[in-house]
Structure formats: C-alpha cells, structure tokens
Amino acid sequence: MKKLKTAMEKLQKSFLLAKRQISDDFEEGGESMGVPEDVKEGHFAVVAIEDDQIKRFVVPLSCLTHPSFMRLLERAAEEYGFHQEGALIVPCRPSELERIVAEHWIKGC
Structure with a gap:
C-alpha cells in the first residue's frame, strides 16, 4: 500500500508540473505543444499497450481513484518508471482499460 501511495504522489506531482509548464508557456506567449484538442479539462490521455495491441484513451481524472486503475x-510504475512523457502508458490490453473506464462510469465515481 505504501508503494501505491508513493506512486500516486509522484503521479500527482508530475501532473502539477506539466500543468504549470503549460501555463507558463501560454503566459509567456511562447509556442508549446500544448494539450491535444481531444483531451478536455479534467481528463488525461492513457495508452494501453500489451503485445501487439495499442490504443489511446482520454479518461477523466476521477478514474485515478478507481482501484483497478x-x-x-x-x-x-514498475515496468516504465516515472519518467514518461506525453500520454500515460499502462501495461494492459486495451479491452481491460475499456472495462475499467466503463465500470468507473457505471458506478459514477
């Protein structure tokens, strides 16, 4: 459980740093990659990868509290570490992530 707490804290910090960097880029008027148009406020991009199956999802931040997620x-964290850039990559079949997101929406978490 302690590993999970540490992982969540690091993930939250990385989200805050990314958000701060994007804000700074826009305030300075500089060009930045920004966030893809399909990633609305309160959401983040996740890529599910297992074997030859790859699929990108845009999921609400509230999924971060779902036990399966x-x-x-x-x-x-174990497989890729905390130094990922761009979309979060998770080691699972896309169908598994679809199930988790669907379950999240059904429960209304």
Whole structure:
C-alpha cells in the first residue's frame, strides 16, 4: 500500500508540473505543444499497450481513484518508471482499460 501511495504522489506531482509548464508557456506567449484538442479539462490521455495491441484513451481524472486503475498505475510504475512523457502508458490490453473506464462510469465515481 505504501508503494501505491508513493506512486500516486509522484503521479500527482508530475501532473502539477506539466500543468504549470503549460501555463507558463501560454503566459509567456511562447509556442508549446500544448494539450491535444481531444483531451478536455479534467481528463488525461492513457495508452494501453500489451503485445501487439495499442490504443489511446482520454479518461477523466476521477478514474485515478478507481482501484483497478490504481493497480494499473502500480504496474506502469514498475515496468516504465516515472519518467514518461506525453500520454500515460499502462501495461494492459486495451479491452481491460475499456472495462475499467466503463465500470468507473457505471458506478459514477
């Protein structure tokens, strides 16, 4: 459980740093890559990768508290570390992530 808490804290810090960097870029009037148009406020991009299956998702931040998604974050931290750039990559089949997101919406978390 302590590993999960540490993983969540690091993930939250990385989100805050990314948000701050994007804000700074826009305030300075400089050009930045920005956030893709399909990633609305309160959402983030996730890429599910397993074997030859790859699919990108845009999911609400509230999914971060879903127990199954938290386990995926733990697996991602073990497999890829905390130095990912861009979309969050999780080691699972796209169908597994679809199930987690659907379950999240059904429960209204």
